Amino acid sequence: MTEGNLSALLPLVIFxxxxxxxxxxxRHKQAEKNFVSNYFIGNRxxxxxxxxxxxxATYSSVSSFVGGPGMAFQVGFGWIYMAVVxxxxxxxVLGIFGKRVALLARKLNAVTVVDIIRARFQSDxxxxxxxxxxxxFFCGTMTAQFVGxxxxxxxxxxxxxxxxxxxxxxxxxxxxxxGGFRAVALTDTLCALIMMIGIxxxxxxxxxxxxxxxxxxxxxxxxxxxxxxxxxxxxxxWTIYFTQWLLVGIxxxxxxxxxxxxxxYKNTAGLHQAMLIGxxxxxxxxxxxxxxxxLAHGVLTGTAADYGGVDNVIPTTIVRAMPPELVGLAxxxxxxxxxxxxxxxxxxxxxxxxxxxxxxxAEKNNHVVTPSRVKFLSMATxxxxxxxxxxxxxxxxxxxxxxxxxxxxxxETAFFWTLLLGLFWKRANKLGxxxxxxxxxxxxxxxxxxxxxxxxxxxxxxxxTCSLILFLIGSYFGKKSDEETLxxxxxxx
Amino acid sequence: MKKFNTDAxxxxxxxxxxxxxxxxxxxxxxxxxxxxxxxxxxxxxxxHLPLWAVLGTVGxxxxxxxxxxxxxxxxxxxxxxxxxxxx
Numbered sequence: 001m002t003e004g005n006l007s008a009l010l011p012l013v014i015f016x017x018x019x020x021x022x023x024x025x026x027r028h029k030q031a032e033k034n035f036v037s038n039y040f041i042g043n044r045x046x047x048x049x050x051x052x053x054x055x056x057a058t059y060s061s062v063s064s065f066v067g068g069p070g071m072a073f074q075v076g077f078g079w080i081y082m083a084v085v086x087x088x089x090x091x092x093v094l095g096i097f098g099k100r101v102a103l104l105a106r107k108l109n110a111v112t113v114v115d116i117i118r119a120r121f122q123s124d125x126x127x128x129x130x131x132x133x134x135x136x137f138f139c140g141t142m143t144a145q146f147v148g149x150x151x152x153x154x155x156x157x158x159x160x161x162x163x164x165x166x167x168x169x170x171x172x173x174x175x176x177x178x179g180g181f182r183a184v185a186l187t188d189t190l191c192a193l194i195m196m197i198g199i200x201x202x203x204x205x206x207x208x209x210x211x212x213x214x215x216x217x218x219x220x221x222x223x224x225x226x227x228x229x230x231x232x233x234x235x236x237x238w239t240i241y242f243t244q245w246l247l248v249g250i251x252x253x254x255x256x257x258x259x260x261x262x263x264x265y266k267n268t269a270g271l272h273q274a275m276l277i278g279x280x281x282x283x284x285x286x287x288x289x290x291x292x293x294x295l296a297h298g299v300l301t302g303t304a305a306d307y308g309g310v311d312n313v314i315p316t317t318i319v320r321a322m323p324p325e326l327v328g329l330a331x332x333x334x335x336x337x338x339x340x341x342x343x344x345x346x347x348x349x350x351x352x353x354x355x356x357x358x359x360x361x362a363e364k365n366n367h368v369v370t371p372s373r374v375k376f377l378s379m380a381t382x383x384x385x386x387x388x389x390x391x392x393x394x395x396x397x398x399x400x401x402x403x404x405x406x407x408x409x410x411x412e413t414a415f416f417w418t419l420l421l422g423l424f425w426k427r428a429n430k431l432g433x434x435x436x437x438x439x440x441x442x443x444x445x446x447x448x449x450x451x452x453x454x455x456x457x458x459x460x461x462x463x464x465t466c467s468l469i470l471f472l473i474g475s476y477f478g479k480k481s482d483e484e485t486l487x488x489x490x491x492x493x
Numbered sequence: 494m495k496k497f498n499t500d501a502x503x504x505x506x507x508x509x510x511x512x513x514x515x516x517x518x519x520x521x522x523x524x525x526x527x528x529x530x531x532x533x534x535x536x537x538x539x540x541h542l543p544l545w546a547v548l549g550t551v552g553x554x555x556x557x558x559x560x561x562x563x564x565x566x567x568x569x570x571x572x573x574x575x576x577x578x579x580x
Contacts, residue, residue, distance in 0.1 A: 077546035081529045084550050087557035088518060095514030095564055099507045099572065103500075106575045217541035228543050230533050250518070268572055272565035279561040283554035291550075424511065491500035 008157040009167075011328035012335065015194070016171040019187045019339075023179030030182060035371055036359070039180035039378050040111050040351040044102075046265045048273025050189050055090055055261045055274065056281050057188035057337070058344030059252065060195065061141075062148040063404055064285070065334035069293025070310030073300075076227025078236035080290045085249040087286070090278030093253040094262070098271045100423050101262030107488060110263065112348070113256045113419070114356040120422045120489055121430040122482070127360070129437055131352035133414045134256055137407040138345040139389055144404035146393035148311075149338035155315035156331045165393055172339040173386030176346045177379045181264065184343040191336035192281060198333020199288040201326065202318065203295070209321040210298015220297055227294060243458040247405070251412035251464060254419045257344050260351075296321075342386075350382040405458075406448055413444040413463030417471045426490050431478025432471040440467025497572045506570060513568045517560045521553070528552045 030038050037043050046054070072079040101116065108119050114134070118127035146169050153164030176184055210216040226233040252258060265271055296317040304310045318330045354377055362369050369377075414437045421428040444463030447453070454462060481489075497503045529549025537544040 077542070077550065081546065081549040081553075084553045085525065087554050088521060091557070091561045091564060092514060092518060095517070095569075096511045099510065099574075100504075102574050103503060103507065103572075107500075214541075221541060228546065230529060230545060230549070245522070267574065268569075272569050272571075275565045275569075276558070276561045279557050283557060287550055287554060424508065491504050493499065493501050 008328040023175035023183040026179040026183040042182035048270035052274035052277035053189035053192040054185040057192040057340035061341040062338035070313035072290040072293035075232040075235045087283040105263040131356040138349040140407035147396040176343040177382040191340035194336045205321040216298035254416040409460040432474030435474040436467040436471035439470045
């Protein structure tokens with residue numbers, strides 16, 4: 001750890017220390033309140049601004065800040081045109097699920113999305129499968145975040161990959177374990193603000209290093225005409241556009257880490273505010289960072305392959321365009337994207353094990369669990385999951401971005417119809433949800449493993465179609481939900 | 494301002510708002526298609542960018558903001574979520 005750039009390290013150390021301080025403060029402030037509700041959903045106290053920021057920050061991962069703009073560098077404005085579909089993500093999830101989930105959570109005293117699924121379909125088995133799917137795919141996504149962040153850290157600061165992993169990876173596990181959801185929401189808000197500052201900072205220095213906007217664009221128009229064509233001379237086929245609408249647009253509404261935010265806010269005025277703020281912020285980030293990726297041609301004159309591939313475009317740009325004393329600040333933006341995603345997933349994965357599995361079975365079997373034991377188990381489980389992912393990331397698996405996308409598609413296949421039809425269609429029943437979640441996820445994973453595609457489309461199209469068909473078959477042939485359940489989920493008077 | 498007192502009223506409102514959101518999505522997809530692919534053959538340039546690249550990116554973002562504003566400020570209504578932690 002001796003040959004690195006110390007000035008690049010210092011801002012990050014201060015930033016991470018501040019995150020831990022927030023977490024300790026939150027734990028101290030809320031020591032007396034209902035632990036489970038407080039630890040896993042922040043006692044339903046989030047205001048509009050924090051709700052918007054935490055939803056955006058959890059949704060925007062390190063790949064939005066590294067791999068994405070690297071691809072924009074390579075294919076041009078078609079990539080931004082594709083990426084901008086993500087502006088739908090916040091207003092869709094909050095507009096469709098926000099109030100319904102909030103009303104139901106209060107009626108059922110639910111703390112997690114799995115609580116709501118269990119109550120809707122009256123099935124412990126389905127709830128256990130949902131918890132398992134969450135933990136499994138979240139671990140994949142978190143590993144991708146750890147690896148992506150640590151690689152970026154090593155490339156930009158000159159310190160080792162392991163040093164980066166310890167500095168930001170271990171710290172995010174510590175602060176999430178201590179502070180729970182409320183700390184996650186507050187640190188996410190800070191991360192989202194830092195991401196936006198990072199984008200503006202990088203854009204400014206890229207423009208400066210490239211001789212100004214006019215100069216960069218004139219050169220690009222002359223030398224890279226493919227960047228100005230929506231299909232990028234064949235580099236952006238229609239299949240990518242179509243798939244991305246599903247994968248990072250429409251189907252993201254059912255991601256458990258997004259839907260759980262519907263349980264966490266204080267009142268509907270906050271929800272309405274969050275829809276607007278979230279849409280502004282997510283668009284700013286997407287367009288800002290990907291446009292910066294294209295403008296990086298003013299700094300990097302070769303192709304992406306000359307710098308070791310698309311993932312190295314942004315790290316190399318940061319090193320070449322930014323003054324050495326500001327490199328440390330610039331790297332906080334993408335790392336903030338990474339840690340805010342990890343913390344958001346970690347707390348939901350922990351709740352899946354502690355609340356959805358352990359506490360539920362303890363209650364069912366009349367085992368008394370003392371508050372101090374719940375507290376210990378919750379914090380220990382969060383730390384254990386984070387620790388396990390940290391260890392996996394120490395020897396990073398290859399094709400890490402594919403693992404990230406694989407996990408995204410798996411979660412959407414499992415939860416999209418179960419939540420959408422479960423919460424809005426009376427006829428939806430246990431058999432339908434069970435077939436859809438288990439069958440859809442297995443088919444999705446099998447087609448991924450076999451590399452099987454239809455029309456060269458991402459396997460999410462197969463997964464989401466099969467899970468719908470299975471849901472409809474199960475709902476028409478299975479037993480209807482009982483009247484008591486329907487009264488709760490679809491009250492008529 | 495209309496009050497939503499019963500569960501049935503609240504859930505019916507929430508269902509209506511979800512439909513509005515779905516329709517807003519359809520509207521945005523149509524705009525996205527027209528703004529980008531629909532104008533790709535145009536020779537017009539704005540700040541060195543072809544028209545499709547401006548309308549299909551910043552244009553889509555602005556329309557999404559307008560949609561979110563219409564949904565959240567006009568079509569969506571405040572409801573008491575119930576529970577003792579609600580204001």
